[in-house]
């Protein structure tokens with residue numbers, strides 16, 4: 001190895017993740033030089049305001065507002081600004097100029113991945129993105145490299161640290177969504193606009209990325225059905241606990257085979273899910289993430305750890321940088337993205353799962369029969385039913401668990417229930433995680 005060689009690294013963004021990447025890159029330059037076979041010189045950090053206060057002390061002379069100029073003088077560009085614009089234009093510029101790019105930007109990859117990978121392939125540059133899914137957890141490289149010789153059936157888990165932190169506090173501290181989000185933001189977990197977290201857009205983007213790699217199929221982010229956690233009430237959390245569950249926001253990506261035709265397709269979705277309290281996913285606390293991968297030969301694998309946080313995510317970014325630098329020094333082609341399977345995508349209404357439906361109903365005879373009739377008419381089979389009188393005594397609460405039903409049938413059923421005279425209100429609909437890691 002020739003550590004006297006130097007490669008130039010430009011950093012875009014010095015927020016929660018970027019400031020930690022810069023600090024570690026400066027503090028551990030000797031160790032990185034040994035591992036990469038070249039000195040990784042941080043030549044500049046592009047920010048919006050060079051005088052802004054920062055959590056980490058970094059040499060002021062590194063800061064610039066001229067991102068384009070910085071990029072054009074670099075061998076590697078680390079993009080940690082977030083958002084689509086100007087990240088898209090800057091990453092495009094970097095790749096087109098032949099620089100390898102490391103990014104943690106799932107929004108950018110989910111919306112513009114194919115065009116960026118195409119530019120990278122055309123010019124022989126590399127685009128690395130381990131930090132974009134699961135923060136510090138190695139999951140992109142295992143899917144792209146270690147499992148490239150296997151057939152993946154399902155990727156399922158918790159992929160957003162902010163919402164896991166919030167739901168965890170709603171269970172354990174009986175805290176509100178708003179207060180928990182404030183703390184998650186202070187901890188550096190949340191996106192610049194936390195709507196991305198709580199409405200499930202961030203998890204949707206991650207699901208699109210995971211499904212694309214796992215099934216060798218371009219899965220557009222718009223085909224991933226999404227429901228966030230803003231509709232989850234303290235009452236639903238209490239009901240979940242009474243029924244031996246916890247509520248988790250899950251991303252579920254699976255290969256499904258039509259039993260009649262044998263045709264395979266991909267389904268990807270994100271929604272709050274009732275997880276049995278003794279399931280491993282129920283023990284994933286705080287900002288942690290956990291992702292199960294089920295594959296034909298390897299069987300079930302679980303990836304667990306810090307899914308958000310500045311310094312934790314910096315680990316994944318720097319791992320990519322060292323890999324990229326080694327390839328740069330050693331030469332040779334990097335890994336290509338293989339989207340050759342090109343499977344069709346399952347329409348959201350055809351996805352099957354189990355549900356739990358909570359209803360406020362009139363406390364009078366004949367109600368159960370009316371409700372049961374709606375289930376029968378919509379071909380949704382009842383697995384469990386529990387009725388209790390509401391604390392105000394004015395009505396009854398009915399919680400019904402279903403056998404597996406399609407999303408389409410479920411939506412029609414919920415609408416019909418809402419219009420049934422005995423039903424005062426449909427208070428909650430949650431999907432239920434099935435046997436093993438299935439949903």
Ligand SMILES: NC(=O)C1=CN([C@@H]2O[C@H](COP(=O)(O)OP(=O)(O)OC[C@H]3O[C@@H](n4cnc5c(N)ncnc54)[C@H](O)[C@@H]3O)[C@@H](O)[C@H]2O)C=CC1
Nearest residue numbers: 013014015016017047048080081082104105188308309313
């Ligand atoms: N915070 C976390 O736990 C994780 C974040 N990510 C991703 O990493 C990226 C960065 O996230 P954070 O560090 O949390 O964001 P942040 O909001 O804390 O930092 C963003 C930085 O980029 C700079 N920036 C934004 N727009 C700019 C522009 N137009 N020109 C120049 N500078 C600009 C900001 O001034 C700030 O320094 C995002 O893509 C995020 O989704 C990924 C995994 C975990």
Ligand SMILES: N[C@@H](CC=O)C(=O)O
Nearest residue numbers: 160161162189190191
């Ligand atoms: N906002 C994201 C950050 C990491 O991807 C999250 O909370 O998971």
Ligand code: NA
Nearest residue numbers: 130133135137
């Ligand atoms: Na990761």
